[in-house]
Structures are given as structure tokens and as C-alpha cells.
Amino acid sequence: MAIVRMQRIRVCGLRRQRKRILELLQRRGVVEIDEPDREEEGFERADVSAQRSSLERELKLAQEAVQLLQEAVPEKKGLLSSLEGRRALTEQELEDFRAQSTKTAALAKRVLAAAREREEVRTALTRLDTEAESLAPWAALDVPLRPKGTKSSWVFIGTLPGAWTQTALEARAEPIPLSAEIVSASDEQTCVFVLCLRRDREAAEQFLRSLGFAAPAAAGKTPPAERRAAIEKEREALHSRADKALRELETLAEHRGDLQLLADSLTMRIEKYHMIDRLQQSKHTFVFSGFVPAAAAQPLCGELEACGAAAELSEPEETDTVPVLLKNNRFAEPVETVLESYSMPGKGEIDPTPVMAIFYYVLFGMMLSDAAYGLIMIIACGLCLLKFKGMEPGMRRSLRMFFFCGISTTFWGFLYGSFFGDVVSAFSKTFLGNEVVLGPLWFAPVDDPMRMLLFSMLVGIIQIFTGLALCAYQLIRQKRIKDMIYDVVFWYLLVGGLIFALLSSDIFAQISKSDKLPGIVGAIGGVCAAIGAVGILLTGGRESKNPVKRLLKGAYALYNVTGYLGDILSYSRLLALGLATGVIAEVINSMAVMIGGGVVGFIAFVIIFVFGHTVNIGINLLGAYVHTNRLQFVEFFGKFYSGDGRKFTPFADHTKYFKIREEK
Amino acid sequence: MDQLGMALALLGAALAALMAGIGSAIGVGMAGQAAAGVVTEDPGKFSKVLILQLLPGTQGIYGFLIAFLTLLQIGVIGGGDVQVSATKGLLYLLACLPIALVGLWSAIRQAKAAVSCIGLIAKRPDQLGKAIILPAMVETYAILALLVSILAVFGITPLAL
Numbered sequence: 001m002a003i004v005r006m007q008r009i010r011v012c013g014l015r016r017q018r019k020r021i022l023e024l025l026q027r028r029g030v031v032e033i034d035e036p037d038r039e040e041e042g043f044e045r046a047d048v049s050a051q052r053s054s055l056e057r058e059l060k061l062a063q064e065a066v067q068l069l070q071e072a073v074p075e076k077k078g079l080l081s082s083l084e085g086r087r088a089l090t091e092q093e094l095e096d097f098r099a100q101s102t103k104t105a106a107l108a109k110r111v112l113a114a115a116r117e118r119e120e121v122r123t124a125l126t127r128l129d130t131e132a133e134s135l136a137p138w139a140a141l142d143v144p145l146r147p148k149g150t151k152s153s154w155v156f157i158g159t160l161p162g163a164w165t166q167t168a169l170e171a172r173a174e175p176i177p178l179s180a181e182i183v184s185a186s187d188e189q190t191c192v193f194v195l196c197l198r199r200d201r202e203a204a205e206q207f208l209r210s211l212g213f214a215a216p217a218a219a220g221k222t223p224p225a226e227r228r229a230a231i232e233k234e235r236e237a238l239h240s241r242a243d244k245a246l247r248e249l250e251t252l253a254e255h256r257g258d259l260q261l262l263a264d265s266l267t268m269r270i271e272k273y274h275m276i277d278r279l280q281q282s283k284h285t286f287v288f289s290g291f292v293p294a295a296a297a298q299p300l301c302g303e304l305e306a307c308g309a310a311a312e313l314s315e316p317e318e319t320d321t322v323p324v325l326l327k328n329n330r331f332a333e334p335v336e337t338v339l340e341s342y343s344m345p346g347k348g349e350i351d352p353t354p355v356m357a358i359f360y361y362v363l364f365g366m367m368l369s370d371a372a373y374g375l376i377m378i379i380a381c382g383l384c385l386l387k388f389k390g391m392e393p394g395m396r397r398s399l400r401m402f403f404f405c406g407i408s409t410t411f412w413g414f415l416y417g418s419f420f421g422d423v424v425s426a427f428s429k430t431f432l433g434n435e436v437v438l439g440p441l442w443f444a445p446v447d448d449p450m451r452m453l454l455f456s457m458l459v460g461i462i463q464i465f466t467g468l469a470l471c472a473y474q475l476i477r478q479k480r481i482k483d484m485i486y487d488v489v490f491w492y493l494l495v496g497g498l499i500f501a502l503l504s505s506d507i508f509a510q511i512s513k514s515d516k517l518p519g520i521v522g523a524i525g526g527v528c529a530a531i532g533a534v535g536i537l538l539t540g541g542r543e544s545k546n547p548v549k550r551l552l553k554g555a556y557a558l559y560n561v562t563g564y565l566g567d568i569l570s571y572s573r574l575l576a577l578g579l580a581t582g583v584i585a586e587v588i589n590s591m592a593v594m595i596g597g598g599v600v601g602f603i604a605f606v607i608i609f610v611f612g613h614t615v616n617i618g619i620n621l622l623g624a625y626v627h628t629n630r631l632q633f634v635e636f637f638g639k640f641y642s643g644d645g646r647k648f649t650p651f652a653d654h655t656k657y658f659k660i661r662e663e664k
Numbered sequence: 665m666d667q668l669g670m671a672l673a674l675l676g677a678a679l680a681a682l683m684a685g686i687g688s689a690i691g692v693g694m695a696g697q698a699a700a701g702v703v704t705e706d707p708g709k710f711s712k713v714l715i716l717q718l719l720p721g722t723q724g725i726y727g728f729l730i731a732f733l734t735l736l737q738i739g740v741i742g743g744g745d746v747q748v749s750a751t752k753g754l755l756y757l758l759a760c761l762p763i764a765l766v767g768l769w770s771a772i773r774q775a776k777a778a779v780s781c782i783g784l785i786a787k788r789p790d791q792l793g794k795a796i797i798l799p800a801m802v803e804t805y806a807i808l809a810l811l812v813s814i815l816a817v818f819g820i821t822p823l824a825l
Contacts, residue, residue: 341793449818453811570804576811580729587732590741622715623722626800627807633797 002351004325005294006648008034008316009301012287013309018279021307022272027091027660029652030300032323033290035278043280043287052273058105059266065108066259068115072246073253085390086659089261094660097261104255104262111252111259117245121238128238132231134217137184137191138224145216145224154201156194161212164190172211176203191216260657268653275651291316291323291648321347325648332357334401337394342633343643348478352470352641356632357404359463363631365408366459367577367624369445370585372420373617374413377406405624415442416578420613421585430593431602445579452575460571460635461499464564467639468492474640486539494532495564500525533558567635573627581620588612669753670738676753676760677734680813684727684767691720691775698782705786712785712792716778719799723763723771726810730763730817737821751825759816766809774802 009031013021025031097104137159138145147155160169169180169192178196185191196204220227279286292300292313301311316322324344326336332354345351368374381403385396413419417440428436445452468488475484502508504522509515541553592608595601637643653660699713732741734756739746748756781795 338793341791449815453815569808572811573804573807576807576814579814580726580810583729583733584725587729619718619722619725622718626719626796626803629793630797630800630804634801 002327002354003345004327004648006291006316006322006325007294007297007313008289008320009292009297010287010289010312010314011304011309012285012311013304013307015281015284015286017308018276018286021304021309022275024303024307025651026268026272026275026653028296028300028303029650030296031290031292032648032650033275033278033288034320035280035288035290040280040287043282046276046279046281048273048276052270052277055266055270055273059263059270061105061112062108062259062263062266065111066256066263069111069249069253069256069259072115072118072249075253075256080384080388083384083388083391083395085388085392085395086655086657087257088390088661089658090661094261094265097258098265101262101265104258107252107255108259108262111249114245114248114252118242118249121242121245124238125235128231128235132228135224135228135231137186137189138216139184139228141183141191141193141224142226143193143223144221146221149198152198154196154198154204156196156204156208156213157192158208158213158215159189159191160208161189163187164192169194173204173207176200176207178204257657264653264655264658267655271651271654290651293325293648321646323648324645326351326353328353328357330400331404334397334404335360337397337401338629338632339643340647341629342637344645344647346642346644348474349641349643349645350470350474350477352637355466355470356636359466359636360401360628360632361404361408363459363463363574364405364624364628365410365412366456366574367627368405368409368581368620369412369416369578370418370420370581371410371413372423372613373581373620374406374409374411376617377402377409377621381406412578414440416440416582417444418582418585420609421582421587421589423585423589423609426586426589426593427605430597430605444582445575446582449575449579452578453572456571456574457568459574460568460631461495463571463631463636464567464639465492465496467636467641471640486535486542490532490535490539491564492532493528494536494561495529497525497527497529497532498561501529533561567638570635571631573631577620577623577627580623581616584616584620585613588616668750669748670740672750672753673734673738673748673756674740676757676764677731677738677740679757679764680727680734680760680767681731682727683764684730684771685724687768687771688721688724688727691723691771691778692717694772694775695720695778695782698779702782702786709785709789712789713782715792716782716785716795716799719778719796719803720771720775722803723767723774723806726763726806727767730760730810730813733814733817734760737817749825752820752823755820755823755825756817759813759820761813762809762816763806763813766806770802770806770809774799774806777802 011021141157143155143157145157147157149155163185164182165185166180166182169182170178173180176196177200178194181193181195183191183193194204194208222230279288297313301313304311326339326344328336328351335357336353338360339351339353339356365374381399385391385399385403391399417438419438422438424438425435428434443451468491472484472488475481475488500517501522504517504519504525506516536558537551537554539554540557541550544550544553588608592605592612593601595604695717699717702713703710735741737746738748738753738756777799781798784791784795
């Protein structure tokens with residue numbers, strides 16, 4: 001529970017064992033290298049950027065091959081396949097694969113070549129299509145489109161705008177004698193073949209131009225009819241080429257796993273080269289230091305020594321920024337993800353995960369607050385967790401978090417009497433004739449929103465005071481008792497005193513319609529609040545020497561009481577979001593039963609019910625998640641947690657498709 | 665004029681659904697455009713930007729919620745012989761205003777934050793948690809407005825006016 005203790009490890013080894021030692025470290029994945037970015041005296045840093053960039057090129061090739069293969073021959077995946085996680089591979093299998101990785105690299109090249117072939121075919125086909133289209137109006141013509149004419153005749157082939165007939169054209173041409181033949185005609189243009197005497201050539205040309213004659217865009221030595229047949233043949237040839245390339249890709253798809261492993265193996269090697277970059281090296285030796293979790297330190301040292309390296313452990317120094325690794329039990333661990341998305345605990349801070357987990361589940365449940373929705377979450381997450389054993393840790397944590405949130409949601413749902421809203425009573429009234437009501441175990445927020453609002457704020461006060469308590473604990477651990485009194489105890493007195501004073505006032509009794517506390521409690525509360533206020537006024541600005549400045553800063557600190565008010569009021573979202581889920585669910589139910597009883601009514605009910613509640617779950621799940629996070633980040637963390645720590649990122653295998661299994 | 669109360673209350677319900685709905689429609693639309701841009705570059709980010717696109721959508725639901733509750737209270741839905749006096753109708757209209765106005769405005773403002781955060785996701789997809797929180801801050805005020813409207817609508821019903 002909490003932050004894992006780190007030790008500094010210093011390792012010295014011989015250069016000829018470098019590969020073995022680094023691979024051991026990478027496989028174990030427990031050391032974060034912390035080496036200053038400069039050369040120590042007597043050592044130098046190896047420049048391996050050339051090797052690295054050549055590996056990076058190979059990696060790019062492999063990744064491209066995998067991607068192109070995926071585009072051409074998609075891998076069949078189930079809907080939930082992303083839950084399955086990376087495939088496992090033993091170290092031996094990896095070794096065997098590496099021994100013949102050149103063969104796989106050749107496969108990658110074949111994938112790229114086949115994909116390029118398909119691309120070329122596609123371009124060629126488009127070109128042919130365009131040509132065939134432009135030739136379409138000339139399909140009936142059996143001479144080339146650029147005829148030369150004969151000794152005594154001349155030929156014009158081209159298009160005229162608008163629709164023309166043979167007689168109309170010849171009549172229009174008078175007195176020039178010419179013979180026109182219409183190849184094809186449409187409303188927009190007419191394709192014509194015009195024959196005239198060679199000596200009339202110029203006059204005819206002028207006449208045709210005046211009508212807007214234009215030579216055809218597609219021109220060639222072969223007559224269009226023949227050309228079209230040729231295009232058809234070319235197209236067939238291209239299609240068979242594409243088919244062949246696709247078949248090649250389909251055969252290669254059997255090696256998809258190899259290609260993915262190639263990419264992974266290259267990723268690992270690149271990571272290793274990044275590491276080599278950072279080692280301090282002399283002619284025969286190398287040294288480096290880093291951080292290792294204390295629990296893993298001893299076994300690792302043993303293994304390193306077995307490899308012929310010397311390893312030495314020590315406690316981190318005051319000045320070190322030690323990376324943070326969290327370790328929590330199965331109940332609290334899932335919300336580590338939430339903490340990480342805020343920030344890791346900084347120096348001297350505690351890991352708030354265990355405390356936060358309790359609040360997280362409770363608040364989430366209060367916001368979603370529907371027993372049926374909770375049960376759906378429990379079943380869905382539970383089944384996935386049971387079915388997919390090899391799931392990635394991050395995914396497993398998220399699912400487990402929603403599993404616990406589901407339990408809490410079910411709990412609150414029954415307390416508030418919400419099961420798909422009021423489906424039990426709505427359904428029984430419409431279809432069974434007599435209304436069966438699933439009553440709340442505690443009370444229904446819709447019936448008594450004021451009570452729910454007060455309860456929400458009570459939860460808020462509890463969480464905020466817990467935050468203050470954690471702040472006190474941190475200050476005590478750092479032996480800053482005075483700060484603890486000034487920053488925590490005075491605030492407890494002020495805020496707590498004000499709350500009790502309010503509880504015993506007439507206004508409160510009026511709003512909540514309940515009995516107020518006896519006056520004496522209010523008086524004590526008032527006194528406590530006054531002590532707290534004076535204390536904060538005097539100590540809030542204690543870092544200033546100047547007494548006037550100090551008092552002003554203290555007054556400003558006291559003003560922060562409005563911040564507490566805002567924080568507590570912020571918990572009213574527990575009411576608002578809880579009501580939103582319940583009321584929207586009820587709206588869906590009342591729409592679903594609108595058609596009435598009978599078979600048709602029942603079918604309509606089922607359709608509206610399923611669709612409506614699916615949408616409602618989606619929206620409110622998102623809302624509950626976002627606002628639970630917000631209450632943790634702003635209202636809770638604001639009291640004690642700054643979180644400027646750095647996450648522990650060890651030197652390890654960061655692969656995409658495979659994970660390497662440890663051999664026991 | 666004995667139906668004036670009913671008309672005023674209905675106007676309130678309509679405004680709540682209308683304005684908050686318009687706000688969310690604008691907001692989700694804006695965020696959707698930005699999201700589409702990101703998905704063009706990397707379809708794998710679809711699920712992440714979808715969440716961000718949905719964030720400004722809640723105001724419309726809150727408006728709908730208040731509209732529905734009001735319709736229920738004045739007997740437009742669910743029937744029942746409910747008499748709504750002119751004063752009471754006006755009170756319902758006023759009760760609907762917080763979510764109507766704040767819903768409209770906060771949805772658009774939240775969408776602007778969401779659009780920026782979609783840009784953030786395009787560059788740093790690992791920062792989804794933070795990207796969700798920033799626009800969600802805006803929503804606080806829509807929730808507070810919803811709360812006021814809910815409490816007001818429930819509070820008016822038992823009044824003998």
C-alpha cells in the first residue's frame with residue numbers, strides 16, 4: 001500500500017558482456033536509468049545513432065508492411081478482441097525468431113512490393129477508364145481519329161456543340177459540297193465525320209469552325225473501335241495482375257504474426273540502443289546507475305552478478321528526484337489510473353489512492369444510482385475479467401474499477417429504489433393490471449430532494465475533512481507540527497464550528513423541516529469558528545515578516561472560507577446527476593408504456609426500453625465518471641495534494657503485439 | 665384567460681428544452697467538426713474524441729429533464745385534473761429559466777473548451793483524463809442551474825397559489 005520504496009543501483013560491467021546484461025535488464029524491466037547527460041571523467045559515451053537510425057528504418061518498413069497487409073487482407077477480429085491483450089511468447093521463441101529475422105525482413109519487402117503493384121494497377125486502371133470514357137462517343141468509327149485524307153479528298157473528325165443531323169449539316173454547308181456522317185449525337189454535342197474535296201478544304205474548315213467544331217480530345221493511330229477492344233484486353237491483364245498481387249498478399253498474410261514480431265523485436269532493439277547511448281563507457285568497461293524498487297533490488301543484483309557485473313545498492317540521496325511507483329491492494333489499485341491522469345505524488349506526499357478509492361466508488365454510485373445499471377456493469381465487467389485472462393494490466397484495472405463502481409451503483413440504486421427508473425411499477429401497471437412498486441430501502445430523492453441535497457453536502461464535508469486530515473498527516477510526517485495547527489486545525493475549527501452554528505439556526509430548521517440542534521451546540525460552534533478565524537487571520541500570512549502585510553495576508557487566507565463553501569456546494573452535483581439518471585429513466589419508461597397493453601404495446605415497450613436505457617446508461621456513465629473525477633481532483637486533492645512526482649518508467653520491452661513471457 | 669397559467673408554464677418548459685437543446689446542438693456540432701479533423705489523421709483516436717464531443721451534450725438533456733418535469737407537474741403528461749393559476753404558471757416559467765439560459769450559454773462555452781481539448785488529444789493522446797476534466801469544469805454551472813430549476817419546480821407544486 002502506497003509508494004514503493006526505491007533504491008539506487010550502480011552497475012559496473014565488462015563491455016563484452018554488455019549485450020547480455022542489457023538484455024537481462026530489459027527483460028526484467030525494473031530499473032529506470034538515471035544517468036546525467038554528460039561524460040564522466042575517464043569515460044565516454046558511445047555514439048550509436050547510425051545503428052539506431054538504420055534499425056528505425058527497418059522498423060518503419062516492418063510497420064508499413066503490417067499496416068498494408070491489414071488494409072489488403074484484414075485480420076478477422078472479434079468485437080472484444082482488444083481485451084485479449086498481447087500474445088505471449090517465450091524467450092526461446094524470440095531467440096529462434098531472431099536467428100532468422102532476415103527471412104522475415106524479406107517477407108516485409110515482398111508485402112511492400114505486392115502492395116505497390118496493386119497501387120500501380122489501380123492507377124493504370126483509372127487512366128484506362130478515362131480513355132475509354134472519352135472514346136465512348138466514337139465507338140462506331142472504324143477509322144483512326146486523326147485521318148490524313150487522300151490525294152483528292154479531306155476528312156474532318158470532331159465534335160460540334162448541340163444536336164445535328166446529317167441533312168441539317170449538309171444543307172447548312174451550301175454551297176460547299178461535303179458529305180457528313182453522324183457518328184453519335186446527344187443534346188450537348190454531336191460527333192461528326194465530314195468528307196470533302198481536297199480543294200474545298202479551307203472553306204470547309206472555316207465553315208465548321210463557325211459552328212464551333214473541335215478536334216476530339218482522345219486521338220490515336222488506331223481506330224476507336226479497335227482501341228476500345230485493346231483497352232478491354234489491357235484492363236483484363238491489369239485485373240489479373242491485381243489478383244496475383246492480392247493472392248501474394250493473402251499468402252503473406254499467413255506470416256502476419258512474424259511481421260508483427262519483427263516490428264516488436266526491432267522496437268526492443270531500438271530501445272536497447274537508446275540505453276547504450278546513455279552508458280558511461282571506457283575501453284573495456286561500462287557503468288551506469290539508476291533506480292530500482294527495493295523489493296526487486298536483491299534478486300536483480302544476484303542475476304547481474306551471475307552475468308559477471310558488479311552491482312551496488314544504496315539509499316537515494318536527498319537531492320535525487322526519485323521516480324514514483326505505486327502499489328496497492330486489489331480494491332484500491334484500479335483507481336491508480338485516475339490518480340495517474342492527475343499526477344503522481346511528489347516528494348514527501350503520501351499515496352492517496354486507498355482513501356480515494358473508497359470515496360471514488362461511493363460518489364460514482366451516488367451519481368449513477370440505478371440498481372439495474374449497476375448490475376449490468378457488474379455482469380459486463382465481471383464476464384470480461386473472467387473470460388480474458390491475458391488482458392493488458394491497464395485495461396484490467398479499468399474494468400475492475402467499473403466493476404467496483406457497479407457494485408456501489410447497485411447499492412445506492414436499491415437505497416433510492418431505482419431499477420431502470422420505475423420500470424417495475426410502470427410495467428406491472430400497463431401489462432399485468434396491478435401496480436407493483438419496488439420501494440426504496442431508504443428514500444427516493446425525487447420525493448424529497450431537500451433531504452438528498454443535505455445528504456450530498458454531508459458526503460462532501462466528510463470528504464473535504466478527510467482531505468484536511470490527510471494534509472495534517474503529511475505535515476506531521478514532515479515534522480511540521482506548527483504548520484499542521486495553523487493550516488489544518490484552525491480550518492477544522494472554523495469550518496466545523498460554522499457548520500454546527502448553522503445546524504442550530506432557525507433558517508436551517510426551516511429549510512430541512514427537521515429539528516434544529518440545541519442552542520448550546522450552536523454557541524460552542526460559534527466560539528470554535530471564532531477561534532479558528534482569529535487563528536487564520538494571525539497565521540495565514542506567517543511567511544511575511546512585516547506585521548501589517550502579515551495581517552492582510554491572513555485576512556486574504558480567511559477569505560478562503562468562501563472556497564470551502566463552494567467546495568461543499570459543489571457536491572450538490574451528487575443530487576443533480578442522481579436525479580438526472582432516475583428521472584430520464586422514468587421518462588423512457590413512461591414513453592415505452594404510452595402505446596398501452598397488448599402485443600403491439602409490448603413490442604413497442606421492448607424497443608423503446610432497450611434503446612432508451614442504452615442511451616441513458618451511456619450518457620450517465622460518462623457523466624458519473626467525469627464528475628467523480630472532478631470531485632477528487634478539485635475538491636479533494638485541493639486540500640492536501642499537489643502531485644508533482646514523476647512516474648517510474650523502467651527500461652523494458654514496450655512492444656505492441658507480443659509480450660515476452662518469463663521462463664521459470 | 666383562465667388558461668394563462670397553463671400557457672406560461674408550457675412556455676417555461678418549451679424554453680428549457682429549446683434553449684438548452686440549441687446550446688447542446690451548437691456545442692456538439694462544433695466539437696464534432698474538430699473531432700472529424702482528428703479522425704481524418706488518425707481513425708484510432710475515434711473513441712477518445714467521441715467522449716469529448718459528447719461533453720457539451722448534457723445541457724440539452726438537463727433542459728429536456730426540466731421540461732419533462734414541468735409538463736408532468738402541470739398535467740400535460742400523465743393527465744390528471746391539475747389547475748394552474750396564472751401566478752403558478754409564471755412561477756413555473758421562472759423556474760425553467762436557469763437551465764434554459766445557463767444551458768444555452770454553458771454548452772457553447774464548454775464546446776469551445778472541448779474543441780481545444782480535441783486538439784490536445786490529437787497531439788497527446790495519453791492525456792485523455794486531463795482533456796476531459798477541463799471542459800467538464802464548465803459543466804458545473806449547468807449542473808448548478810439544473811439543481812436550482814429542479815428544486816424550484818418541485819418547490820412550486822405544493823404551493824397553494
